[in-house]
Amino acid sequence: MVMAINGGFPGPNITAKVGDTVEVELSNNLNTEGVVIHWHGIRQFTTPWYDGTASVSQCVINPGQTFLYKFKVDKAGTYFYHGHYGMQREAGLYGSLIVEEGDQGQKEPFQYDGEFSLLLSDWWHQTVYQQEVGLSSDPFQWINEPQSLLINGRGQYNCSLASLPECSLGGGEQWAPNVLKVLPNKTYRLRIASTTSLASLNLAIGGHNVTVVEADGNYVQPFSTTDVDIYSGETYSVLFTTNQNPDENYWISVGVRGRLPQTPQALALVNYLPNHASKFPTSPPPVTPQWDDYNRSKAFSNRIQGLEGTTPPPPADYDRRIMLLNTQNTIDGLTVWAINNVSLSFPPTPYLGALKYGIKAAFDQTPPPDTFPDCRYDIMSPPANPNATTGNAIYTLDFNSTVDVILQNANTLQPNDSEIHPWHMHGHNFWVLGYGDGKFQRGDEKLFEKAGRRPPLKNTAVIFPFGWTALRFVADNPGAWPFHCHIEPHLHMGMGVVIAEGVEFLADVPRETLSCGLTGMMFSGNGEEGHN
Amino acid sequence: MVMAINGGFPGPNITAKVGDTVEVELSNNLNTEGVVIHWHGIRQFTTPWYDGTASVSQCVINPGQTFLYKFKVDKAGTYFYHGHYGMQREAGLYGSLIVEEGDQGQKEPFQYDGEFSLLLSDWWHQTVYQQEVGLSSDPFQWINEPQSLLINGRGQYNCSLASLPECSLGGGEQWAPNVLKVLPNKTYRLRIASTTSLASLNLAIGGHNVTVVEADGNYVQPFSTTDVDIYSGETYSVLFTTNQNPDENYWISVGVRGRLPQTPQALALVNYLPNHASKFPTSPPPVTPQWDDYNRSKAFSNRIQGLEGTTPPPPADYDRRIMLLNTQNTIDGLTVWAINNVSLSFPPTPYLGALKYGIKAAFDQTPPPDTFPDCRYDIMSPPANPNATTGNAIYTLDFNSTVDVILQNANTLQPNDSEIHPWHMHGHNFWVLGYGDGKFQRGDEKLFEKAGRRPPLKNTAVIFPFGWTALRFVADNPGAWPFHCHIEPHLHMGMGVVIAEGVEFLADVPRETLSCGLTGMMFSGNGEEGHN
Structure with a gap:
């Protein structure tokens, strides 16, 4: 069972040019579920209400209803859209x-x-309905590893294309791989986006190096590599030149990193014309690097640098630093993720409307902590006190201030275990100042200044196990914005925060985004007035 | 996977006394689905907005929201509540x-x-999400017969309690049957309600006759019977006297009628104290009557009569007669049910608010037909033209008028096939004037007047295969009310109509029921006004 758009899966490709206003009419034809669509990587400057995040930018669109998203795209790049x-x-x-x-x-x-x-994704045979029940159960039921990885919605199960001749490439089968038809001695751009729920991925083209040129809609200093790590929420563009033996076809393989892989590689085919697509590559699909070779992963991430002339350098200093400690905890017997000991629970009234119209009852008005609840927290061990609290308070930022965020990873509830978390920020790009191991300490700022390294602009950045990641951004986009781990069940378990800035500079929020919760009640009055 | 209430399944028993005001606070803790609760059989006089039907009486309650149902119960009886x-x-x-x-x-x-x-129900292993997809697919995928029948949420699968000694009656197991602890030589009331999605049921107590005394919250002329037919949406009270061998326990069995049964009987145990509940009955569970012995079914239904002194007789004549032809059809390759060739598709704006505030764009203003699209329609054959249309127009009734409805069954899309349809009316009881075979003809009214038969008041009445059922009711309850086949997938496929009367006499509709669709837009204005 799959949730489809316009009768297809994945949804249609949307292409626009810088300066275009994109209009998307979303009609909810589900039976009982609300829906929203988030435009991942689009800044939504002056249109935060079209960011498409339930509980933050708008009320959900209920079955039978239609909603018009209308926003300007102001930066070229590789993006995607998805339910939120x-x-x-x-x-x-x-x-x-x-x-x-x-x-x-x-x-x-x-x-x-x-x-x-x-467009890369991962796929489970169990429905999200069942998974959601398991994640909220005591004992906790994890979703486990995906059954398949998908490329543009296609993948294989119980059928290794690379080894089984009976997995022939007819091309019409639902499981048939994507075929990239190329001519010899040309250069191609491969736009890669990962909307996985869980998997951290690595992509390689057999026999071909690639040159990374774009990340998250920002140009980067080009560099050549045999393979590319892609975390959920990230996008890359790479160039490759068809300079190999033109009598052969070649596999593209996508495999899991960062978690013990239990999912077969996804495959696509680079088909050198005029070879037939059914001509099986003589060389096997590239082998995904060892899943837990984190030094290799870190080396790749550190190669991403801003491109001079397209990416400004970060401001020299910050106005405010927020430390976000990521921990796995328990609340009333349920397993959750918490940030500075608070597990995010989205409220029924969207933050944007609540902020614009001063509805204080819509969420907890006590700001969440700017740093670890206990500065002595031992990130290398399971939490001494695993209890956390749920909350929905937000980080209110001074408009146009420069904010540093130190995302601090920690040990989970299991000994000797810490996981990958790709954090994605809505409405902003941030500079990735640096990655470090262990607990962020005073003085670690010097690690930001690697010789000659130019921090890249991104909207998603990973924190490595037992490590930290330092980000800097300018709070220059009026609105309310989620900032969260892009692993779907992790956000569902509370792994995120909400930031807000400059809401006072916004025009009136479109009413159709405010029909629910306390904003809905505000507009409908107390029920005493007649409208007949 | 089950949808639970207060952490349990089925939801809690609610008990009240005539004249009580019942308040139920419904908090939606689902992830992405709206929810409403219908109070099946409660008249909701002056409170039609608390009838709990999506698209008719209220907007759905979205996740994170709480809604207070508050209504008076004015008639003693056996009722139930359920999602709608x-x-x-x-x-x-x-x-x-x-x-x-x-x-x-x-x-x-x-x-x-x-x-x-x-409380009787049926249970599938496939989720309703999968079923809904199948019902809206081409080719059509029917939900097929349930895997289990449930009594108060308990049932068996792959384990016949009656024949397998290893199915011991510990009492604590989730599948253990309900145990009714009785003393010898006493009289007990058994309240039976069927909320099945599909199955028509028959209940019997081994070795005991029962006396039927109540149907759908109305007292009936008592009559003794070996077993009781119960269609989805019906309730009965029966009395039984524990006058059998007190050294024995006895089975209650519930089995399927009206469809080729592929579901094991559900069992409960009548435990004569002081016998232990684990004492296996020596006589087997009563055998459910032959599923297609419709003469037997009709004989049972015809025995239900109003009780003089508690049930008024119907008005002598009607002001308006509406003929409702039930047919199975196709629309754009999908299989649907239609009434007078219109398949009901619920609109996003609830009818009640649309009527109260005169929002004509909320639903089709052309009234649906009062009779068959073609008076020569051959109910004994598959439709000559299987195409139907979707629609959402309503039957507007003169307030306090007497309305007759002739529910006419017909052949499905398959030759020689016609199905059982228990129709349930919200907000009203109706008199069941009579049941007949074949196509209702002028003059069939004489069949209403069976010698001495006093039409019973009910809120649910079956139409038998290839037959008709005649109902009479007084349109005396201001509001908008669904009237539909109570088989869940049949309603989902369009098998229902909406009636409305006297909305002009209603007080203002509570705003919290109107936050969606065009009523929501009306209250929120056009988005131009500032509220800051």
Whole structure:
């Protein structure tokens, strides 16, 4: 069972040019579920109400209702869109969103002869309904590893294309791999986006190196590599040149990293024309690097740098630093994730409307902590006191201030265990100042200043097990914005925060985004007035 | 996976006395689904907005929201409550609702020493999410027969209690049957309610006759029988006397009628004290009558008569007669049910608010047909033209007028096939004037007048295969009310109509029921006004 868009899965590719206003009419044809769509990586400057996040930017669109998203795309790059309510992304609500440079605007700092878009995801046989029940159960039932990895919605199960001749490439089967038809001695752009619910991925093309040129809609200093790590929420563009033996076809393989893999690789085929697509590659699919070789992962992440001339350097200093300690905890027998000991529970009234109209009862007005609840917290051991609390307070930022966030990883409830968490920020790009091991200490700022390294702009950055990641951003986008682990069940278990800034500068919030909760009650009055 | 209430399944038993105001606070703790609860059999006089039907009486309650149902119960009887959105009833949203005679009011016209309540339902291993997809697929995927029948939420699967000694009666197991502890030579009241999604049932107590005394919250002329037919949406009270060998225990069995049964009987145990409950009955569970012995079914239904002194006779004549032809059809390749060739599709704006505030765009203003689209329609054959249309127009009734409805069954899309449809009316009781075979013809009214038969008041009445059922009711309850086949997938496929009367006499509709659709837009204005 899959949640489809316009009768298909994944949803349609959306392509626009810089400066375009994109209009998407979303009609909810589900039976009993509300729905929203988030435009991942789009800044939504002056239109935070179209960010498409339930409980933050809008009320959900109920069955039978239609809602118009209307927003400007102001930065070329590789993006995607997806459901942002419950675990509807995993259920299948996603598609590609590509923004090209406009005709008069900036030129891309690289050239290519053709392009392909690969939207990567992971797939479970168990429905998200069952998974949601398991995640909220005592004893806790984890979703476990996906049954398949998907490329543009296609994947294999119980059928290894690479080894089984009976898995022939007819091309029409639902499980048939994507075929990238190329000509020899050309350069192609591969747009890669990961909307996985859980899996951290690695992509490689057999026999071909790739050159990384874009990350999360920002140009990066080009570098050549045999393979690319992609965490959930990230996008990359890579270039590759078809300079190998043109009598052969080649596998693209996508495999799991960062978790003990129990999922077969997903495969796509680079088909050198005029070879037939059914010509089986003579070389096997590239082997995904060892899942727990984190030094290799860190080396890759550290190679991502801003491209001079397209990416400004970060401000030299910050106005406020927020330390976010990521811990796994228990609340009333349930397993949760918490940030500074608070597990995020989304309220029924969207923050944006509550902030704009001063509805203080809509969420907890006591700000959440700016740092660890206990500065002596031992990140290398399971929590001494595993209890956390649920909360829905937000970080209110001074408009146009520069904010540093130190995302601090820690040991889970199990000894000697710490997980990967790719954090995604809505409404902003941030500079990734640096990654470090262990607990962030006074003086670790010097690690930001690696010789000659230019911090890249991104909207998603990973924290490695037992490590920290330092980000800097300017709070210059009026609105309320989620900032959260992009692993779907982790957010569902509370792993996120909400930031807000400059709401006072916004025009009136469109009423159709405010029909629920306390904003809905505000507009409907007390029920005494007649309207007949 | 089951949809639970207060952490349990079925929901809690609700007991009240005539004249009580019942308040139920419904908090939606689902992840992405709206929810409503319908109080099946409660008239909701002056409170139609608390009838709990999505798209008719109120907007759904979204996750994180709380809604207060508050209504008076004015008639003693056996009722139940259940979800009325999508197929959430089948998913598990139901429980018992018993209204007892008040301390000063009417006395019950029978006596007993104790009572038990048996809420009957059917259960599938496939989730309603999967079923809903199948029902809306081309090719059509029917839900097929249930895997188990449940009594108060308990049932068996792959374990026949009656024949397998290893199915011991420990009493603590989830599958253990309900045990009714009785003393010898006493009279007990058994309250039976069926909230099945599909199954028509028959209940019998081994070795004991029962006396039927109540149907759908109305006292009936008592009659003795070996077994009771119960269609979905019906309730009965029966009395039985523990006059059998007191050294034995006895089975209650519940089995399927009206469809080729593929579901094991559900069992409960009548435990004569001081025998131990684990003492296996020496006589087997009563055998459910042959599923397609419709003469037997009709004979039972015809025995239900109003009780003089408690049930008024119907008005002598009607002001308006509505013929409702039930057909199975196709629309755009999908299989649907239609009434007078219109398949009901619920609109996003609840009818009650749309009517009260004159929002004509909320639903089709052209009234649906009062009779068959073609008076020559051959009910004995598959439809010559299987195409139907979807619609959401309503039957507007003159306030306090007397309305006759002839529910006409017909052949399905398959040759020689016609199904059972128990129709349930919200907000009203109707008199069941009579049942007939074949196509209702002018002059068939004489069949209403069986010698001495006093039409019973009910809120649910079956139409038999290839037959018709004639009902009469007074349109005396201001509001908008669904009237539909109580088989959950049939309603989901469009098998229902909506009636409305006297909305102009209603006080203002509570705003919290109107936050969605066009009523929500009306209250929120056009988005131009500032509220800051």
